[in-house]
Amino acid sequence: MGINIDTYLFNLLIMTLFANLAISLYGVLARPSLIKKVIALTILSDTANTFAIVVGYRMWPTPTSPPVPPVITRIPPSREYMDWFTARAVDPLPQALVLTAIVIGLAVTLFLVFLTLQIYRLYRTTDVRRIAKLKG
Amino acid sequence: MIAPQTLVFGILALLGLLSMVATYLAVTERDLVKAVVFSAIQSTAYAFMYYLLMAPDIVLVYVPVAVGLYPAVILFLIKKTERFEGE
Amino acid sequence: MKAWERIVIGASMVIFVALLALVYTLGALGYRVPPSTPRDLAMVYLTMTFNPSNPLFSAMAPEAVTAIVWDYRGLDTLFETAVFFLAIIASVALMRGVSLPEKPPSSAEGMSLIVKTVTKLTIGMILAVAASIAFHGHLTPGGGFQGGATAAVAPLVALVVFSVYFLERSGVTKNRMLGLRSAGLLGIGLTAFLVLIGSLLSGGTAFVFQNQPKPAAPIGLPWRIDGALTGGTLFLFNVFEALAVSAGFTIVFLLLAVPEEEAIKVVRGGEDGH
């Protein structure tokens, strides 16, 4: 089985996503500032969502005809059109799952932001190490 | 002549590398405002990636959330607290 | 941070990446990424999303993503919206008792004249584009979440450009937005039960979140009015969800924009009371 340049490039994309996951995990676990933790957490969840979309992608039917979004554009669809469409459309299911996940993720991040603000108001710092020392 | 498929997959790989660099800079930068701007670059790369992966619905919801709302929220938060991360 | 801690964290990151790569490679040996044909489940959704010849299993909307979000996995989306609502309610609860002080209008507030005039002109266009994205969610990419997120830019930009006091004076207050948000949620709930109520009134039965007629419940909303597709309940869901999402985001930003002194007063005052 020879190495296909397209498969190689696609795998490179997936590898960079794994690396993003690792870097942002480092940010969540090891950086002292709570704000930096929130930023890293958003990157982490975005990367996880991107994985779902990447899984739903497909090889092009031929190297010159691109896939289409999962939306029927000819109303009413004829038999031939449906065959053409199903041979080209990408998977709609991960997109539907990610769609709500992004909005919910934002709402949860907003809650975290308010928590951080409240911690700052009480302790005058967002550094977790100093908060741990101040704990009384 | 490069086939269009290879061209598009190449752009995808380039975007992945760009998002990796931006993520690294955003996580290690000590000035939090700059970190927010780096994360905006990473979000733009992801948005373009979603577009090339044929997910217009996701772009429509991801661009407002990640380019518009996250930076605003974090900037509000930094304005109310502190700008530099202690080391 | 100590040196050995850094080393441990770095090593664990490398191991994490290597493990994920291993899992991926093992998976790829039996399964090619990206696949050259869609999965079977995807084929079901793609062929069923708009299929007039098989109306029992079709959502009658050409947009597969919206059809899945509001028809095939409707209850799931309803609960996700509930999570969104709860997160915002929790934020409001954290800021309870904090209110915006009165301030007379002055020319010093906000940004420069040019930005203000441009924003005035574009707010209407932003709202129109957002409405278009939400109303055509069953035909073209878009829908409730997307339209709502786009519409939220209008109050947010107004808040930053004109100042929060201006918004308060012109009637965009926290309580009104909470009301709008509840109206949107109520609309979603009512739409979910709409077909059921109609069916019970006419002496039959139906399912919650039913859109098109099913074998046991031969009633449903029309999917086409005068030749234009409406997708049955999908249109109503999109409209109400856009209302709920945009109002929800506006509440959070109104809360975040309250000056810090006010909030500090409330927080410190609460501490002394204990």
Add this chain to the structure above:
Amino acid sequence: MGRLARAVGPGLLAFATYIVFSGSVHPLDLLAALLVGATVGLITANLVVREPRKLLQLERLGWLVAYAIHYFFVDEVRAHLDVMRRIVHPAMPINPGIVRVPYTTESDYATTAVANSITNTPGTVVVDIDPEKRIFYVHWIDVKALEPEETRRRISLTFERFAKRVFD
């Protein structure tokens, strides 16, 4: 009554945006566009329009078209070519500075139109505006004059002439 009259302008703008953006003229879409236009118009009425009568004067529209044609085919082309020459020139001949440019327009819209025209032509950017003294502070890539009247003649006089006819 005043509010209703003022709501017509922004409402029409929202209506047109909706129709153009959705690209369909089906009766249902027209109905939806009417609803959106009415709602948006009523919300933003007090914000946008002060004197609704100006919308009805057709010669203003004619001047707007003339302004657009002159602006896009003469000023923009000249400014673009100039700045692009500076960018690709090996020695990069720039001579930047912030100068005062007085203006005489009355309404907010006319002032904004002039300022946006100045910013949209490469080579000049409005950095700040002083509404009391009626001065734009313009960052100019190649400072040729320092006196206010001279800078005004070189930078903004054509824009002001058109903008006054359209908006004031």
Add this chain to the structure above:
Amino acid sequence: MDPAWILVILGEVLVAIGVLCDLVAAIGMLRFPNFYVRLHAATVGTIGGAFVPLVGAALIAAGSEFLGVYRWFMAGAALVTAFLVLILAPAGSHALARAAHRSRAAVVKPKVVDHLEEDRRGGEG
């Protein structure tokens, strides 16, 4: 000549102009010495590099039969985007420039003259 061809050729010319402006603006962003001078390169990028090709793409879409019935939607959306870019981009750069000058985040250097700084200092002193 077929009107569709005229539309497509005109659109392609506009897109080609846009690409050229875009490349030159990107080079200018790298070469220019400070923030205020880079603003001019950014203007070339937004008006020549975004407004013009958006209009061109709208013309191409209107003339391309092969895009199906949704091509009017495409042309309309591209035109609305072009109009928004035309009025939003200058306001955005003006806001950034004003904020940078007020907060002294970027220094005006090299410069011939800075009247804004003089007036502000005069007002304070």
Add this chain to the structure above:
Amino acid sequence: MSIEEQVTTFILVVLPIYIASFTLYVVRALKGPTVPDMVLAIDAMTYDLAAFLVVLAIFFRSPILVPVAIVLALWVYALDIYVAKYLESREMGE
């Protein structure tokens, strides 16, 4: 040559130039040195990206991809405004 072939060839020629200019913008956006510089680079890049996405939608023959461009343009303006407000004022809400 039909319109379709001609348009496709034209876009294939244009595409690498766009990628090159985006790379240059990204270099400036990552380099800085100040925050306004970075935001300005993102700003210019995203307006160009919006134009590029419309062109790319023609290339992919999917007209329904086009609303993406308008959303990008709107929200990048919002990003400009936030950063400007952050730099120049004491409180974000004022």
